[in-house]
Amino acid sequence: MAEKKITSYPKEKINILFLENISKTATEKFIDTGYSSVKRMSGALTESELIKEIKNVHLLGIRSKTKVTEAVLKNAKKLQAIGCFCIGTSQVDIKAATEKGVAVFNAPYSNTRSVAELVIALSILLIRKIPDKNKSAHEGIWMKDSTGSHELRGKTLGIVGYGNIGSQVSVLAEAMGMKVIFYDAETKMPLGNAEAKKSLKELMKVADIITLHVPDIPATRNMINESNLKYCKKTAILINYARGKVVDLEALKNALLNNDLGGAAIDVFPVEPVKNGDKFTTPLQGLSNVILTPHIGGSTEEAQTNIGDDVSNKLFNFLEMGITTGSHSIPPLNLPLHENAHRILHIHKNVPGVLSEINTLLSSHKINILGQYLKTNDEIGYVVLDVNKSLSHEAFELLKEVNETIKVRLLY
Secondary structure (H helix, E strand, O other): OOOOOOOOOOHHHOOEEEOOOOOHHHHHHHHOOOOOOEEEOOOOOOHHHHHHHHHHOOEEEEOOOOOEOHHHHHOOOOOOEEEEOOOOOOOEOHHHHHHHOOEEEOOOOOOHHHHHHHHHHHHHHHHOOHHHHHHHHHOOOOOOOOOOOOOOOOOEEEEEOOOHHHHHHHHHHHHOOOEEEEEOOOOOOOOOOOEEOOOHHHHHHHOOEEEEOOOOOHHHOOOEOHHHHOOOOOOOEEEEOOOHHHEOHHHHHHHHHOOOOOEEEEOOOOOOOOOOOOOOOOOOOOOOOEEEOOOOOOOOHHHHHHHHHHHHHHHHHHHHHOOOOOOOOOOOOOOOOOOOEEEEEEEEEOOOOHHHHHHHHHHHOOOOEEEEEEEEOOOEEEEEEEEEHHHHHHHHHHHOOOOOEEEEEEOO
């Protein structure tokens, strides 16, 4: 049964577009609460395709393949929010979204366990030389040999990036009997017996397995390169389940071919196909001591369900109540419902005097503000006003006249 109507705008006229086979959990969240115009597509869209699709869309849901560029946002006249159903938001032009007053949400914690478990599994497979033995068995060759195969217990795991995923890997690795060291550009509190290292070089020199969990920012581009790969043990294993531009793949290939590295597992690449079935190439193809996977680090049914719940709830709460907790573009506000009032959302450029102008304008028209909430970031300000029901439409029209206004919405 659909929930009681909350928004002033008819729910059946709010258009929601979910791309890239987003979990049905997200779709059901909106359909079950009365939003009937929900479109779900299995693949990503190119920029030109998205520009055509987004003109009348109010909520957009994407994963990592769809790029929401400035050009897309210029054509998104009705767009209120974007939900990134993944841990990152690098596929969205956050600056342009902020300037347009579009809220951007993601799920930074929902798939951490899925990635962490797979990192441990890959460590075991590579340190036991399973890829070679698996290949031989499939070819009908019996290779019962312990040479070069080792246990994880007692080995040193070096974690580069000790955030949500890196710290989870740390806990699991210690449970396997490993020694854990980590390097992070920021000071982080170690979990268990993990030990922080002062530099990437210091970590790479002693780690038996190096796993990367850093964002895609200028400082991390090609952070694993020909120069620092020389610091690794010749038996070391490199795992990249972070971002594709973090590792120089040609340098990694050369290190593996020259036996300067023991193996690698790579899940993310500088350029990735848009959809399943597309041709994919990488310099690492054909190397027996490399495990290649198609960006599936967080792709478990449990993770996708959790992400679907997390992001759809954030989108729903913004749409119905104006709550922006977790947004990367609109300042975070979490506010209670105010009975016997109508709620108006006002997004504006963050310059001095806007709040004063809002209050003066409404006061001069004898409009009483029953509740008011303000939060700002460097770029924009976000004001939520609860006003008397009988005067809400007048207030809505007046707020459009405020200098520096980006977007005004009568919520309910």
